[in-house]
Amino acid sequence: MTYPGEHLTIGQIGNIFTVIAFAASFMSMVAYFLADRKNDDTYLRLGRISFLAHSLAVIGMVATLFIMIFNQYFEYHYVWQHSNTDMPMKYIFSCFWEGIEGSFMIWTFWHVILGLILFKSVKGWEAPVLSVISAVQFFMLSMLLGSVIFGHKFGSNPFTMLLREHPDFSNLPIFENVNYTDAIDGRGLNPLLQNYWMVIHPPFVLFGYATAIVPFAYAIAGLLRGKYIEWVKPALSWTFFGIGVLGIGVLMGGAWAYESLSFGGFWAWDPVENASLVPWLTMVGAGHLMLIQRKKGVSVLSLFFLTTITFCLVQYASFLTKSGVLGETSVHSFTDLGMTGQLAVSLIFFCVLSIVLIAINYKRFPTHEKEESITSREFWMFVSSLILLVAAFIISFSTSFPVINKLFGTNLATTGERIDYYNQWITPFAIITSLLLAIGQYLKYTKNDMRSFWKNISISAGLSTIIAVASAIAMEMRNPIYIALLFTSLLATTANTHYWLLFLKGKMKSASASIAHIGFGLLLLGVLISTTESEVISTNSSLYDISVLGEDFSNNENILLMQNDTLIMGDFFVSYRGKRAEDNFIHYEVEYMQPNESGELEKQFTLYPYLQLNPRMGNVAEPYTKHYLHKDIYTHISYAELEDKSEDAILEEHSVGLGDTIFTKTSFMVFDSLDRTPQKRFGGLTENDLAIGAHFTLFDVNTKAHQLEPLFVLRNREFSMTVPDSIPDLGIKISFDGIDPENESFKFRILEEAPKFNDFIVMKAIVFPGINILWLGCIVMGLGSFLSVWQRIRRK
């Protein structure tokens, strides 16, 4: 059977690129390695050619997949799985990296870009550095092969066809149509990823991950060549570049979570988030050790350890997210594609390689005899790096519970209060780090006169104390640990600003460290304020007291809003005005009001939190946030009734006399008169018809009066018919069914729809004060990191 609509060539091209990329990475690894060992130009040339071929093939793979998604070739499994015709074009990039294959591809792409830059600039280190990069690429491309070798399937190929290479699908009726390609549609992108942050966050984080390869490659090259110190100089700028990129990438993830996930904050200590933060911490540690090495010399062992562990932790992050080992503990890990073993092998390979190379060379490491003075900058920088390592370890340990459980058969789990649990653990580290950040600046390398140190620091310490005390009082902050962090993060900010302005005269030339540290101080400050001072204002307004169940159960955090009711919520009065459906979104209009001087409620702003409906992936609530300079008001829907659940209508028959009252569920009506000439109400009446109207006055729950006049008609005085009357707003319809002359009673049928209580939403609202300090800190820190790279490049 042939299917004329299929685009077969492009898949074959993709596969050819994959095979070339895989084979060339192996060639390049071996050739470069031999070139370094044997110092042979032939091997060097072979390595270069292979690496170039590899690079072109990887770029070709990316281009091929991109073209497939762009043209919506749903006959390909990856395209089918991650996109559909409904999806706006702007999310085409999100489709690309939604799957494991795509994210691996983009990662290898960044490695190639970095490799090509190094290719040009590496001078003298080309062979070993590119050999290491090729080795990493070799492992990564094996994850994209998707071929069966010795009965074991290696990797998952992104260019497979739905019909042929996925036997589960081949029996489906749609494939009986030779032109099935015209009819098929994709499954579509996960609604959580249909967000602009998801367009930029994944490639940024992956780029950050990718940058870890450069210092790692230099470190391994240094170990291979026995040059234990020389590698640091070229690796240094790359490390700080990585710190900037990965740091921003990680916080972009936070921004995505804050803007479009409804878990109520920018950081949830989700395993995937932790996995990306941990290598950043060790990378910062490694970068600072490199700085000490350049200035004064440092323990070579610690330098190698932190540099290689950073890369291994990146691999570990990839293992955690892609192997499916996290399972139910994480909201956003990938599902298992059967690559767990392969990912583990890759991870173990690089860990073992690092350990073995360090162990073999350990005896030959230059000893660093000179004792650092306790008053020197390098000593405290060293201590800071160790502290970052410890913090990284602690976060990793709890994050790794699922892995530990698998390995040792235990059943550990982090507590339900995961966010509190981690915050509590990490706060002491944040305090010490920010304190050292402030102290370090005033200390010179080697030796210091402590008197001038105390004099210098006293200015910023005094200033920070005043601000800290004032703001702690203003925010009613009582917890001493938080007050300590408030003080130290302020100190880090002021001390570095002070140092930059006073000692560096505000010059940009050597400002990078100060700026990065100011950013870090602000970041911590923003985290502290927005986390500890955030307040759930949407407390339960119902009479039901949830706290009788026990202290643990007082998490009243949702408010029920009936349409058009106005409730008090924090400093605001809120009212739910209605909803609007647009494509697959339902926007809920929530008005925030505050009383003005004359006591009237005045509209402040309107928020539109929404639900994204997705029948296949599930519905997703997305928040909507009002941004002020000093605080954010964040609102999301916790629950909303999606179907109109009006129950069956109630039909009741009544026989009443003139002047009687009929009660319905929500109203009562008085049968006040008979109208014998009701022609006006019914234009279809003819002269032969006999019509009688029964006039009712109906009072609704608000005692508002409505008029009703159903008619009883005898057409041609022979057969009867009824002309009902109704009040649609109340859901009441009344028919005049007949007259019983003997009893002088009249028969009516009343159809009443079940009292449809108004539309409502259950909503959560949180105030995040000072969150802009956090974002500002992030940007400033990123700028500082990039500035340091730029300065180093310029100095060359």
Next chain:
Amino acid sequence: MKKSHIALIIVIAVLIGAMITAINDSSSYANFAEAFANPTDEFHVVGQLNREKEMIYDPLTNPDEFVFYMYDINNEEHKVVLHKSKPQDFERSEQIVLIGQAQGDAFHANEILMKCPSKYTEGEVTAKAESNS
């Protein structure tokens, strides 16, 4: 002894301390039987929703309470009181992880994690929507 060695020893001490505390602080995966045997401890209980029985969510009375029945992995069924609003798409959940503790005849959960069949549905291919064909 060098100062960096002292620093290293402190670091290792902190690490060991942290590991022990982390393990002590952790809760653990369990079934209902264990959870009800130790009503003061927090547990993670994995299970499946009982679709036969009613689910009670009455936001008018309390938007932060949702009651349903769940089978654990040993097929033991218990009433569950979730102290949160009813999660979106709850009916579609394939697997539920509850975090909380037993109290009286019900398991009271403060947190819930759900696995939905969303990610990968083999053997299901849809045709294009009408408007696109």
